[in-house]
Amino acid sequence: MLVLGSAGRGESLLVADQDNAIVHAGGAADDAWFAEFGVGIAALLDEAGVPRCTGGVMGANADWRGTLGDWRLRVDGWLRRATPDDLMNIDIFFDLMPVAGDAQLGHQLHADAVAAASRTPPFIALLAEWVGGLRPPLGMFGALRTKEGRVDLKRGGLMPIVSIARTLALRVGSTARATPDRLRDAAAAGRLAESDATTLASIHADLMTRVLRQQLIDLEEGVRPSSRVAVNGQSRNAVRSLARQLRTLDEIMNGLRSAVAG
Numbered sequence: 001m002l003v004l005g006s007a008g009r010g011e012s013l014l015v016a017d018q019d020n021a022i023v024h025a026g027g028a029a030d031d032a033w034f035a036e037f038g039v040g041i042a043a044l045l046d047e048a049g050v051p052r053c054t055g056g057v058m059g060a061n062a063d064w065r066g067t068l069g070d071w072r073l074r075v076d077g078w079l080r081r082a083t084p085d086d087l088m089n090i091d092i093f094f095d096l097m098p099v100a101g102d103a104q105l106g107h108q109l110h111a112d113a114v115a116a117a118s119r120t121p122p123f124i125a126l127l128a129e130w131v132g133g134l135r136p137p138l139g140m141f142g143a144l145r146t147k148e149g150r151v152d153l154k155r156g157g158l159m160p161i162v163s164i165a166r167t168l169a170l171r172v173g174s175t176a177r178a179t180p181d182r183l184r185d186a187a188a189a190g191r192l193a194e195s196d197a198t199t200l201a202s203i204h205a206d207l208m209t210r211v212l213r214q215q216l217i218d219l220e221e222g223v224r225p226s227s228r229v230a231v232n233g234q235s236r237n238a239v240r241s242l243a244r245q246l247r248t249l250d251e252i253m254n255g256l257r258s259a260v261a262g
Contacts, residue, residue: 001041001100002109004057008095009162009177011208014215014225018045018053019092022065023105034065057092068109075113082126090117090127094166095177111175118173127167132253134160136246144243146231154227157207157246160253161200168192168256179204196252203245210242 004019006012020041022034038059046052059065066074075093078086094113098106117123137156139145165179168186176182180201187197215225231239 001059001098002096002106003099004096005092006095008092008097009179010097011162011179013208013212013227014219015227017051018042019057020045020059020064021057021093021096022059023071023109024065024067025102025105026067031062031065035060035062038065055088057089068105068112071109072112072116075116079116079120079123082123087127087130091163091166094170097177114170114173114175117170124167124171127170131160131163131167134163134253136160136250138243138246138250142243142247144231144239144246147228149232150228150230151242152226152228153207153211157249158204158211158227160249161204161207164200164253164256192256196256199248200252203249206245 002008002021002023004021006016007019020038022038024030024034026034038061042052042058042060052058057064063074078090078093094110094117096106096110135156137145137151144151162179165182165186168174168191169176169182172186172189172191174182174185174189176185183192183197183201186192187194210229211227214229217230218225231242
């Protein structure tokens with residue numbers, strides 16, 4: 001059993017749905033058993049308060065389970081086609097972490113997939129181009145761009161950092177999952193300045209804290225928690241600090257385009 005995305009990175013907060021998959025050592029005749037297993041896991045998690053993935057990224061779905069051979073073919077297809085849907089799948093797949101059963105199967109799958117990606121420069125270039133389109137929510141003169149008094153720090157802050165780190169890690173063949181570890185590996189391989197790695201890791205940790213703090217406040221007030229952080233009511237210094245962090249992120253992203261793709 002594998003968990004994907006933020007769960008695989010160890011970076012989930014209080015709003016997460018099911019992103020999971022299954023790799024097994026059986027054969028085609030065993031798929032019915034694993035399908036039933038995936039359906040059961042999905043039901044248990046949903047009952048426990050972790051909702052089913054609306055995009056179907058669960059072991060209950062045939063596209064998210066199979067043998068090592070099945071998975072190698074699937075990953076090879078993603079790397080060759082690199083369609084928008086493929087990039088979305090890759091966005092969470094390469095964060096996979098085995099959590100139950102024969103962990104070695106999961107680790108082998110991850111290592112094989114990372115090695116295949118690192119040997120496919122056109123795919124890395126396309127992934128880098130997609131990452132380059134992720135921009136912090138900044139308006140005129142570097143001011144925060146808000147909607148209904150809130151700013152989405154997942155889409156406009158955490159996602160760019162996570163995506164940069166993942167892409168650089170694949171570029172250098174790193175099997176790290178956690179974002180700070182990926183940044184360190186990229187720096188060690190000469191693809192990222194040590195100072196930028198440290199800065200990005202620091203911004204990532206601070207944004208995670210800000211989102212978690214807002215989620216706790218929202219839960220207390222009966223508001224559905226999300227990654228949207230309220231700006232209204234924060235001190236002027238806190239808002240300025242957040243805007244400064246996002247401007248720094250934007251500057252680093254602009255300077256990293258060639259390092260990510262080349």
